Amino acid sequence: MNQNIQEPIFLHDTQTGGKVELRTIESGKVGIYCCGPTVYGLTHLGNTRAAVVPDVIVRFLRHQGYEVKYVRNLTDIDDKIITLGREEGIESAAVAEKFINAYHEDLAGLNMVQPDVEPRVSEHIPHILELVGTLIDKGLAYEVDGDVYYRVRRFKTYGKLSHRSLDEMLEGAGSRIEVDERKESPLDFALWKSVKPGEPSWESPWGPGRPGWHIECSAMSSTHLGDSFDIHCGGRDLIFPHHENEIAQSQGAHGVDSFARFWVHNGFINFDGEKMSKSLGNFFTTRQITALYDTETVRYFLLTVHYRSGLNFELEVTCPACGGLLNKTEQDSGLCPSCGNQATVEELKGRVRFPGLEEADDRLAYIYSTLAKARTFLSTAKRPGNEDPVLDSVAEMVSGFVAHLRNDFNTGGALGVLSKPLGEINGLLASGKGVGKATRWLTIESFVSGMEELAGIFGCFGQDPETWLRSRRDGKAARNGLDIQRVEALLVERQEVRAAKNWEAADRIREELTDLGVGVQDGPEGSNWSFL
């Protein structure tokens, strides 16, 4: 880890719309606030991406020597939580608790760093009341019948983050939603909502009620990071109105120069070319995915693309009879156009594949198997006495990776840096031809230690390779209903006929294994198997 911060880091800031150098309020320290989930359901892949992105940022900044305070909130008071509680006949606090636990469970598998603080709205009611009071005192908010609204027109820079003007917004306002006539302006938003029957409420100077959306983040960020802090993260869809309103609240209460200096917004996960979202209903929960793929694979997948880009999540369904790809209508009907097979819904479910995850899984397996072989090599081959230089691609691996992250946390570019060293290492492992003994050993060692360092930043590649590979294979076997004992027995049998150079029999057994979906790799030390 670098003790001194030397190289500048650039990041894209939504407010200025361009790439800027990260200059923190206090040298060597970073305060990050990440908008966490509203806990009214299981987190989907998009929510998970919004957590993985700041996770890598935090890890990277720490690697670069920054002292980071990472705050990620939980919104546990919200209309949807209340509605859900009412539907299910349970306290809304219990609903929140249930989904907070689920959120933690889902993230735990994805190797996330713990936030330093994970504040909840319900714990910050006094701060919220104080903030609302300040805004009223300053003339930036007003009370109507127990509700408190923010007086948007009084906040001169409203719209700066989302790049829109009050007038533009006023034109559009009212066309899509009903306007509450009690508000001074249609754009004014609620800071405090008076209680309605059957809702949870807290006492306030304006009567019992609960906080509006937006205000909680202003309260929690100032409580834990101060009135001004460095980076504010969240999904692109929070830019307006959520983050715009946070700015209005916080700067309104604490002064124009306060609040976040840099705004980092991640792109969406797209499914079928459209944003994956709870309101559209076209989402996959994180646990649906982690039931099918290794959690580290999911994490890797989420980081294969730059965080500001959309990430396509694709689904493939093949015909159970002929293996042909089915399009959307064929997936619904189950009728295969090429072979005429009529598949049942259950059969089709077993034919669902996610190519992006599949690819990520294979890539990760390639990386881990390289690491496994490299470690075996280092533990069996003797360390040379002389110190020859290691191969360039490996020597430059960590710095190249880091350089990409310094450029707006470009994880996709960073991963590309690994390809060359991986190829060279596999080459060195296969043969020592053309390189000196010392170079060979030291290059492999340098690769292994480099990957360990990168694992700290990336949150992948850090497990024991053999363990990861084994659990991946076992997991797949279980999901595919593969009888491992049978596979092993066939391998033993094949080993015997191969020893007798009975190639015909060996090939026959291999075909049998192929039918089971198993591929065989023959090597000098016996045969290995993997999924095709």
Next chain:
RNA sequence: GGCGGCAUAGCCAAGUGGCUAAGGCGACGGUCUGCAAAAUCGUUAUCCCCAGUUCGACUCUGGGUGCCGCCUCCA
């Protein structure tokens, strides 16, 4: 309608005012192998269209086209 973003090979996806436009998947060819597989090596693009700025643009500016997002809850 307003605002914002994107457009790079068969697919996914980095990137830069001028050096061979990363990388992955796929495909094809070689090495390795009993044959395969795995691994490895090689091949596989001139960057949506038009105009401009420039000695030079895929990269900057203007216009167009297409896609997406936000403007209502949303990561």
